[in-house]
Amino acid sequence: MGESSVRVAVDADMPGVREVASHFEILDDWAGMPDFLDAERAFGSLVVGEVDGRIVGFGGVLRRGQVSHLGDLYVLPEHQSSGIGRTILSRLLPSDTPRVTFASDDSRALGLYIRQGMRPVCPLLYLTGSPSEASLPRGFQARGTVDGPRADSGEPPGIREAVMLDGRVSGGDRAGSLSWYAGLPGVTLHVTGGGYAFARMIDEDLEVGPVGGDTPQDCADAVFAAAGAHPGADEVQVAVPGVHPLLPRLLEAGWEIDDLDTFMTTEPGLVRLDRYLPHPDLG
Ligand SMILES: CC(C)(COP(=O)(O)OP(=O)(O)OC[C@H]1O[C@@H](n2cnc3c(N)ncnc32)[C@H](O)[C@@H]1OP(=O)(O)O)[C@@H](O)C(=O)NCCC(=O)NCCS
Numbered sequence: 001m002g003e004s005s006v007r008v009a010v011d012a013d014m015p016g017v018r019e020v021a022s023h024f025e026i027l028d029d030w031a032g033m034p035d036f037l038d039a040e041r042a043f044g045s046l047v048v049g050e051v052d053g054r055i056v057g058f059g060g061v062l063r064r065g066q067v068s069h070l071g072d073l074y075v076l077p078e079h080q081s082s083g084i085g086r087t088i089l090s091r092l093l094p095s096d097t098p099r100v101t102f103a104s105d106d107s108r109a110l111g112l113y114i115r116q117g118m119r120p121v122c123p124l125l126y127l128t129g130s131p132s133e134a135s136l137p138r139g140f141q142a143r144g145t146v147d148g149p150r151a152d153s154g155e156p157p158g159i160r161e162a163v164m165l166d167g168r169v170s171g172g173d174r175a176g177s178l179s180w181y182a183g184l185p186g187v188t189l190h191v192t193g194g195g196y197a198f199a200r201m202i203d204e205d206l207e208v209g210p211v212g213g214d215t216p217q218d219c220a221d222a223v224f225a226a227a228g229a230h231p232g233a234d235e236v237q238v239a240v241p242g243v244h245p246l247l248p249r250l251l252e253a254g255w256e257i258d259d260l261d262t263f264m265t266t267e268p269g270l271v272r273l274d275r276y277l278p279h280p281d282l283g
Pocket residue numbers: 072073074075076079080081082083084085086087102103104105106107108109111112
């Protein structure tokens with residue numbers, strides 16, 4: 001291996017970072033718009049690994065209050081298992097504040113995260129279902145959405161309520177990144193009294209998340225308010241922690257598991273997994 005270094009990303013690194021990201025097909029849902037790599041630089045940090053002047057890996061974190069959400073850790077195949085991922089991780093993650101991530105099934109990733117203090121808590125299942133009433137689990141009623149024109153301040157409607165509700169279930173405040181996300185094209189916000197859901201059309205499908213609320217029922221109300229506001233969507237996608245009460249009910253109603261990761265954290269209990277459905281890329 002040639003000369004390697006690990007450092008915080010600068011603007012000039014971003015084409016190289018996006019090449020690595022494209023190799024792993026993680027930007028496919030973000031074509032033509034600001035993406036979560038931009039968000040990591042603005043609301044967290046992005047660290048690159050370079051060999052002989054070429055970006056060969058990167059890692060990204062988003063912050064919410066004291067919590068660091070590790071969103072990405074990727075090293076190109078020909079440079080894997082040579083210490084770059086471990087070095088990026090140690091540069092990226094603090095050792096004295098809470099850390100969370102959604103780990104892939106790569107044994108190196110799982111091993112590195114456990115050695116970094118995180119523990120596997122439960123699977124995070126990526127489900128897809130139909131937006132129709134027929135896909136509502138029995139006993140769950142979709143309620144109305146607080147939506148409307150932007151306030152004079154230019155804030156998306158409902159953003160303050162959503163930020164407050166989100167802070168109670170996601171482990172920390174992230175007013176900046178949620179406002180950023182709510183302002184992206186195709187993103188809508190649905191506030192249903194005790195719950196909130198962000199949603200984004202990706203081609204013909206609707207991605208719902210983050211979602212949260214004071215109770216599991218509030219989460220369900222918010223998911224179905226978002227789905228109900230997009231009746232033309234082919235499919236609805238939502239990430240559900242294995243311990244969330246909505247999970248068996250969605251599967252009974254015909255939703256399907258597309259993929260899964262492992263939710264890991266240094267502080268079980270901090271993120272309220274029975275009242276929270278994260279966004280796959282934003283946590
Ligand atoms: C996961 C990934 C980022 C790690 O980066 P990397 O540069 O390959 O990893 P490193 O060489 O720095 O470290 C790997 C560590 O895992 C250890 N390891 C290897 N196989 C292992 C196993 N089966 N169980 C536990 N630990 C293992 C290695 O010993 C090494 O630790 P050491 O350097 O202290 O000896 C990289 O392999 C990758 O991009 N994988 C594919 C994409 C992916 O799944 N990313 C994770 C997203 S959550």
